[in-house]
Amino acid sequence: LxxxxxxxxxxxxxxxxxxxxxxxxxxxxxDDTSNHLIKEAVAWDNENHITFHVPFDDIKPTIHLDIFLPRIVDLSLHSSDRQTKITACELLQSIMLYMIGKSANNRSSAAASYDKLYEHLFPAILELSCDSDTFTKTLFTTFMIQMIHWFTKNQNYENPETMSMLDTFMNGMISGRNASIRDFSGICLKEFLKWTVKHSGGYDKTSYLKNATSILKRILSFSLHPNSFKRLGSTLAWNSIYTLYR
Structure with a gap:
């Protein structure tokens, strides 16, 4: 055994x-029963969106990858066995690449259906980008930057999946247990704004203001929040991007 x-x-x-x-x-x-049920028994989404047709010779069964994501994320973050952790990390990255690829040709409908999944996946990717394991950190640091370049192409104001990513960075700014997450969130936020400007060509003010306004709105909300950590987070967020506004 x-x-x-x-x-x-x-x-x-x-x-x-x-x-x-x-x-x-x-x-x-x-674990506390209520917290355990929230974590393990509540689905991330009430619909299955990630379908994969297995290309066997005699039959092509369809499997839904959604139901595996919570366990894959848990193994990626917490497995004590390094080989299991690395395998789970590689699988997690592959599934997310598959999701992005499926939504590439139809960002208006297919991609929007993933926003509930991204609310759980982006924080996990951010945490893995600051992992103590060198392989995991290198893999997901690069992957997170690449995803920023992709998701800042949003055409609509407050696009759900793009905002899931932005909220992840803002929440990372107030991480009380890991300073490296706060630091990397600042780097990601700056990259987020930088590539928003790049996608707009630097001249299209309307396109530029979409994500820039979303960032400022969240920084202002944090600065007025009664929680001192969020007020501190707003300062860290502004310090990471103010040179781009200047």
């Missing part, structure tokens, strides 16, 4: 010890 490795043997011994404590003690290891 368990591979013949030191880490597996240690994990198995820990499991046996915890089991020997009895249910009067070891039930404290389980």
């Amino acid at each position: 368990f591979e013949d490795s030191d880490i597996r043997r240690v994990q198995f011994r820990i499991l046996k010890y915890l089991g020997s404590l009895g249910n009067r003690v070891n039930h404290y290891l389980i």
Whole structure:
């Protein structure tokens, strides 16, 4: 059942010890029931959008990748086995590339249907971009920058998927547990505005103001918020982009 490795043997011994404590003690290891249900039992979206037709010779079954995403993200972020973590990270990146590719030809309808998924995926990608593992950090840092270049092409004001990405960066600015997430969020926010200007050619003021206005609106909202972390986040956000406005 368990591979013949030191880490597996240690994990198995820990499991046996915890089991020997009895249910009067070891039930404290389980997460709070309500939080656990919110995390594990509530679907990210009430519809399945990511369909993949498996190209077998005799049959081409259709599978929905949506239902696998929560588990894939969890393994990418928290797996203690490095090989499992790397495999999950590569699979996560592949699925997101597949989603972007499917929506490339029809950004008005197909892409908009992914916004609920992106609300969960973008924060995970941001966290993985600041991971302690070198491979994971390199993979997702590059991937996040590439996605910024793509999603800042939005034609509509407050496009749901683009705003999911922007909100991820703004929330990253107020991360209280990881300074590297705050720093990288500032880099991403600056890249977000920089490529908004690039896509507009630097001359189309209407196009330029779409995402620029969205950024300023969120910074202003954070600056007026009673939460001190959000007020601090607004300052960090402005410091990261003010040179582009100057």
